[in-house]
Amino acid sequence: MENSPRKTSTSTASGSVAVLLKGFPRISETFILNELLLLEEAGLQLTVYALRNPGESQVHEKVKHLRAPVRYIPDYFWPNFAGIVWANLKQFFRQPSRYWPAFSFALRRSLRRWSASTIKRFSQAAYLVEHYLRKERPDQIYAHFSHGxxxxxxxxxxxxxxxxSFSAHAKDIYLQEDTFLRAKVDGAKxxxxxxxxxxxxxxxxxxxPEKIHLCYHGVDVSQFSFRGPRREMGRPPVILSVGRFVPKKGFPVLIKALSHLHSRGVDFRAYLIGGGELKPQLKALTAELGxxxxxxxxxxxPQEKLLSYYQQADILALACQVEADGDRDGIPNVLVxxxxxxxxxxxxxxSGIPELIHDGRNGLLVEQKDPVALADALQQLIEQPELAGRLAAxxxxxxxxxxxxxxNVRKILHLLVGGEDGPGVPCYSPAVAQMSPSLSSNPVDK
Incomplete structure (x- = not known):
C-alpha cells in the first residue's frame, strides 16, 4: 500500500524515520495516527512498516492525510515461506558476522520458551532489512508497542x-517477561x-532507567470543542461507553451497573460502542438483565462518526479492570x-487512569469490578447536574x-531529532498536581 507522494513541510525538524507498527490502519489506534500526522507536520520524513494489514472495513478519515508510504512485512510464515527464507539467506551471505549471532540468539530464546515468536520476529527483521532498510537507510527506527x-x-x-526507539503502552508491557523487555529497553535510544x-x-x-520518558498521548484539543453537560428537557440521560469488547474493558460490570440503575427507577439510555470477542456475551447479558x-x-x-455520539452523551463510563494475566489499560484515549x-x-x-481523573475534582473514580459503586457514581452525576458541570469544566x-x-508530541520529536542530551521539552506539567482553582476545591462526598 502506497499513500500519496510526500509534500514539502515548512517545519524545521528533519530526518527520516522508519515507523514499525503491529498493524495499520487500525480504528482502535487513533492515537498512533494522530501522532504520525503531527510528526509529519513537524517535518519528519516517515515510512510506515506494518507487521500486518488489519483489513478493517472502516478506517479513520484522517488516514488519507498521512503522507508516509505504508508497507507490509509478511506476518504469516508459511504463505510467505519462500520470500522470507530467501531474504534471510541473502542477509546471511551479505553479513554473516551480524546475521549469525542475531539468529542464534533468536533461536535459543525460541527453543528455551518453546515458542516460535522470537525467531518469527527475527525473520521479519531480516525481511525488512533486505527489502527496505538496506536500500533506504533511514536515520532511525521508531516502534509502537514493546512486544512484536x-x-x-x-x-x-x-x-x-x-x-x-519505541513507545510502550499497556498489554505489551505487562504480558511479556522482564528479561527480554530489559534487553529491548537497554538497546534502545x-x-x-x-x-x-x-x-x-x-x-x-x-x-x-534514565532512558524511560513519560509522554501522555493526549488529543488535539482544537478538534474536540468544549460543550459541557447540556441535557435536553424531557430526554433521558445518555450514558456512553467506547472500547473494544475485551475482558479488560469491563463491559459486563458496566452492564450490571446499568441494571442496578434500572432497578432503582433511574431513567437512561446507554450506547456501548466497540467490537470484539465478548459481543455475543454482552448481548446475552443485556437480554438476561432486561x-x-x-x-x-x-x-x-471511525472517530468522525463517534463524535456524533459524544455530542449526545451526558456521561461517559469506562469500567476498566486488571485481568488475571496482568492485562490492563494505560489511560484510555476515549476518556481524554x-x-x-x-x-x-x-x-x-x-493503572494510569488516576493520573487523568482526580476523583471528585474532574471526574469520578470507583473500585474496579464493583457494579454497585459504578451505579452509585452514575446516579450521582445524573441527579446532580451542578456537580456534573463543575467536573466537566x-x-x-x-x-x-x-x-x-x-x-506532548514535541517531547517525542525532540527525542527523535535531538536525543536524550539536548534541552528537553516537557510533555507533562507538574502543575497538574497543584490543580486549577476548580480542581483544588474539596472533592465531592461520595
Missing part, C-alpha cells in the same frame, strides 16, 4: 546498526510510555476525548494542561 514491533526493531538494529504507572514499572525493569430497551450495543466506528469535550466521566482506579482544564497532543 519492538522485537523486530531490536533485531533490525542488530543487523544494520540503525538505532531504534530512548523509550516513551503513556502513563507514570508504566514509567515506574519500566524503570524497575531497565538497567538504564435491558434491551435501555442499552444498545453498536459496532466499532470525552473530558476535552466536557462530558462528565466515571471510570476505575486502574475541570476536566477540560486538565486536558488542556497535560493531555494536549500538539504540545
Amino acid at each position: 514491533p519492538t522485537t523486530v526493531a531490536y533485531f533490525a538494529r542488530w543487523l544494520t546498526g540503525i538505532p531504534y 530512548f523509550v516513551v510510555t503513556c502513563t507514570g504507572f508504566n514509567v515506574q514499572h519500566l524503570r524497575r525493569v531497565a538497567q538504564n 435491558l434491551t430497551e435501555k442499552v444498545a450495543l453498536l459496532g466499532k466506528m 476525548e470525552a473530558m476535552a469535550m466536557g462530558i462528565p466521566v466515571v471510570s476505575t482506579q486502574v 475541570a476536566a477540560r482544564w486538565t486536558v488542556e494542561q497535560n493531555f494536549n497532543a500538539r504540545v
